[in-house]
Amino acid sequence: MRTIAIISQKGGVGKTTVAVHLAVAGAQAGYRTALVDLDPQATARKWGDKRQADEPEVIGDHAERLPQLVEAAQSNGADLLIIDTAPNADRASLAAARAADLILIPCRPAAFDLEAIEATRDLASIARKPAWVVLSSAPARSAVVEEARRGLEGQGAQVAPQVVHQRVAYSYSVIDGRTAEEYEPGGKAAEEIAALFAWASEQAGLQAGKQSNKTARGRA
Numbered sequence: 604m605r606t607i608a609i610i611s612q613k614g615g616v617g618k619t620t621v622a623v624h625l626a627v628a629g630a631q632a633g634y635r636t637a638l639v640d641l642d643p644q645a646t647a648r649k650w651g652d653k654r655q656a657d658e659p660e661v662i663g664d665h666a667e668r669l670p671q672l673v674e675a676a677q678s679n680g681a682d683l684l685i686i687d688t689a690p691n692a693d694r695a696s697l698a699a700a701r702a703a704d705l706i707l708i709p710c711r712p713a714a715f716d717l718e719a720i721e722a723t724r725d726l727a728s729i730a731r732k733p734a735w736v737v738l739s740s741a742p743a744r745s746a747v748v749e750e751a752r753r754g755l756e757g758q759g760a761q762v763a764p765q766v767v768h769q770r771v772a773y774s775y776s777v778i779d780g781r782t783a784e785e786y787e788p789g790g791k792a793a794e795e796i797a798a799l800f801a802w803a804s805e806q807a808g809l810q811a812g813k814q815s816n817k818t819a820r821g822r823a
């Protein structure tokens with residue numbers, strides 16, 4: 604099993620959006636996928652309640668229970684565990700970072716967000732796990748994206764090659780528990796999530812960590 608933690612001390616940067624999209628991408632790729640929601644706001648859990656599909660399994664719990672949840676997921680045959688976290692939650696974010704094989708830090712390419720990223724990067728380095736910034740809610744065709752990438756890399760951050768752009772499909776699809784790919788198959792959001800998932804799963808060593816027999820499931 605491989606675990607990807609989505610953390611950011613800043614609120615509203617796209618953590619849950621990235622978490623649910625990667626979790627569904629994982630399930631669609633044939634990996635047994637569970638999504639753990641450590642945020643007391645329970646955004647991902649409520650999304651899961653509205654969802655008309657069995658996968659991914661969505662579990663809401665307290666960060667203190669994370670070791671037991673990881674163990675349960677592992678013994679239930681999960682291949683991929685995605686952990687969504689709350690903003691301003693040092694201890695819970697650190698617990699998630701420690702449990703992870705890969706940490707993703709969504710960040711908007713805007714000055715205040717870029718400045719705020721230091722605290723989250725500190726948590727990732729305390730956990731000593733590979734961490735990548737994912738530029739999210741990025742404006743299409745704008746120079747700010749490459750500027751943000753250069754700025755972050757100048758600070759020593761690793762920035763994921765894939766960018767999650769600002770798209771209506773992301774905010775609209777989740778209203779009834781779907782994802783952009785399910786709302787608009789083949790759309791631009793679907794394409795960039797597929798690319799982000801392919802990259803992230805490789806970074807996390809997902810193929811090597813697979814437990815069950817991989818059966819590519821057809822898309823509903």
Ligand SMILES: Nc1ncnc2c1ncn2[C@@H]1O[C@H](COP(=O)(O)OP(=O)(O)OP(=O)(O)O)[C@@H](O)[C@H]1O
Nearest residue numbers: 614615616617618619620690740768769770773774
């Ligand atoms: N790429 C995107 N395109 C369009 N809307 C987006 C995108 N990413 C996030 N949003 C919207 O921005 C808002 C905040 O996103 P989200 O809930 O994923 O952030 P978060 O970091 O999980 O927030 P919190 O810190 O409160 O948990 C939501 O309304 C979401 O639909």
Ligand SMILES: [Mg+2]
Nearest residue numbers: 618619642646
């Ligand atoms: Mg959230």
